[in-house]
Every structure is written in structure tokens, then in C-alpha cells.
Amino acid sequence: MIxxxxxxxxxxxxxxxxxxxxxxxxxxxxxxxxxxxxxxxxDPMNPMDNAQMTSQMAQISTVSGIEKLNDTVxxxxxxxxxxxxxxxxxxxxxxxxxxxxxxxxxxxxxxxGSKTITGTAAFDLANAASDVTITITDANxxxxxxIELGTASMGRNYFTWDGSDYEGDTSNLRFKVNxxxxxxxxxxxxxxxxxxxxxxxxxxxxxxxxxxxxTINYNSIKAIF
Numbered sequence: 001m002i003x004x005x006x007x008x009x010x011x012x013x014x015x016x017x018x019x020x021x022x023x024x025x026x027x028x029x030x031x032x033x034x035x036x037x038x039x040x041x042x043d044p045m046n047p048m049d050n051a052q053m054t055s056q057m058a059q060i061s062t063v064s065g066i067e068k069l070n071d072t073v074x075x076x077x078x079x080x081x082x083x084x085x086x087x088x089x090x091x092x093x094x095x096x097x098x099x100x101x102x103x104x105x106x107x108x109x110x111x112x113g114s115k116t117i118t119g120t121a122a123f124d125l126a127n128a129a130s131d132v133t134i135t136i137t138d139a140n141x142x143x144x145x146x147i148e149l150g151t152a153s154m155g156r157n158y159f160t161w162d163g164s165d166y167e168g169d170t171s172n173l174r175f176k177v178n179x180x181x182x183x184x185x186x187x188x189x190x191x192x193x194x195x196x197x198x199x200x201x202x203x204x205x206x207x208x209x210x211x212x213x214x215t216i217n218y219n220s221i222k223a224i225f
Contacts, residue, residue, distance in 0.1 A: 085201060088200075088206050091199065091208065092197065092199065093195065093196065095196075096193070096208065096223070097193050097224075097225070098216050099220065100190065102172070102212055103174060104120045104193035105118070105170045114164070115164065117162070117163035118160060118162065119162075119173060120158070120159070120160050121158075121175055122159070122190075122193070122223075123177045123179075123190050124156055124189040125152055125188055126154065126187035129151065130150075130181050131150065131180050131181075132150065132151070132188075133149065133177075134159055134175055135175065136173055137174050137176070138173060139174070144173065145166070147159060156222075176190070191223075194210040194211050195210065196209070196211075197209050205217055
């Protein structure tokens with residue numbers, strides 16, 4: 001009597017896949033061969049129980065069904081990854097807002113005019129604040145400028161810095177938000193704008209490569225411009 005379906009894992013083939021003994025189609029062939037052999041050699045006085053035969057056939061059917069389900073899930077996963085790549089490609093060249101303290105800087109130098117430097121960024125406040133101060137520093141932490149914003153509402157807040165008088169390197173300017181309501185500090189989360197220059201898929205997630213050299217998960221985006 002066939003008491004169950006057992007398989008032995010054969011050694012891995014050269015392409016890294018498991019041996020044919022674990023393949024559902026081969027398992028079905030083995031099962032049918034064993035079943036036919038049992039029917040041919042069974043004791044006529046003690047034939048195989050129909051209920052047991054039905055149960056064993058259900059087992060092999062379940063194994064085959066699971067493999068087909070896995071193939072379907074893998075196919076859907078691959079299609080989703082392709083959709084993510086298309087979605088990410090549409091973001092290349094766009095500016096996204098994500099957590100970070102890098103100041104977004106635009107420098108304009110017209111031929112017959114003075115140079116204009118504009119810095120932009122944002123921050124999220126956990127509560128409304130009566131006094132908000134932005135400090136801007138260079139890559140070495142040296143103070144460049146201070147902006148007194150005054151009051152700010154809870155949630156998303158944007159600010160702009162006029163740095164036309166600044167003569168240093170503008171590529172790595174950073175900012176810090178100090179917010180309080182009366183004597184109580186208010187939690188502020190700095191948000192940095194950066195251009196998307198490339199996209200990729202890592203561990204099934206869409207990743208965005210930014211102009212400042214960092215890489216973030218698509219789910220980290222707070223806003224798109």
C-alpha cells in the first residue's frame with residue numbers, strides 16, 4: 001500500500017536548480033507508476049481501499065497545485081517589478097522631497113546681471129510653533145546665515161533663502177530647524193528637495209538615486225514637484 005508520497009532531494013544540478021525528483025510533474029509520474037504497480041500486485045483477497053486511493057491522489061494533486069500557485073505568484077511579482085520600473089522612470093528629472101537636511105540651491109548667473117542664489121527646503125512640525133529659526137551651515141558646519149521665520153503651523157512648512165551675497169561653495173549647504181512654542185520645544189523633521197537621476201529595483205522595492213548622491217526608497221517620498 002502507498003502510505004504517502006515521499007521524495008528524496010537529488011543533488012543540485014549545475015545551474016543551481018534542485019533535481020528532477022522535486023519537480024511536481026516527475027512526482028506525478030512516480031506516483032502513477034507506484035499506483036499501477038500496486039494495483040497489479042495487490043492481494044485479490046485484500047484489495048486497495050478506495051478511500052485511501054482517493055486520499056493519496058489528492059496529495060499529489062495538492063503538490064501540483066502548490067507549484068502552479070508559486071509560478072503564478074512569481075509571474076505577478078515579476079510584472080509588478082516591471083510596473084515599478086516604469087513608474088520610477090517617470091520620476092527621472094523630477095524633484096522629490098524626502099527626509100534630509102541638505103538645502104536645495106539654484107544659482108543663476110545672467111550675462112548682464114548679478115548672480116542670484118536661492119535656497120529652498122521644507123520641514124514638518126509636530127505642533128504649531130510661535131518661534132522658528134533656520135540656521136544654514138556649510139559642509140564643515142560653519143554658520144552661513146540665519147533665517148527668523150517666526151510663527152509656523154503644524155505640518156508641512158516651506159522656506160526660501162536668498163543667498164546672493166554668499167561667495168562660498170553652494171553644493172553642500174545644510175540647514176537645521178529650531179522650533180518652539182513658548183518655552184516648549186516643537187519637534188521638527190527637515191525635508192530636503194533633490195532631483196531624481198536614476199531608478200533601480202532592490203529586494204523587490206523601487207529605489208530612487210538622487211542628485212546629491214544618496215539613494216532612497218520610493219516609499220520615503222513626501223512630495224513630488
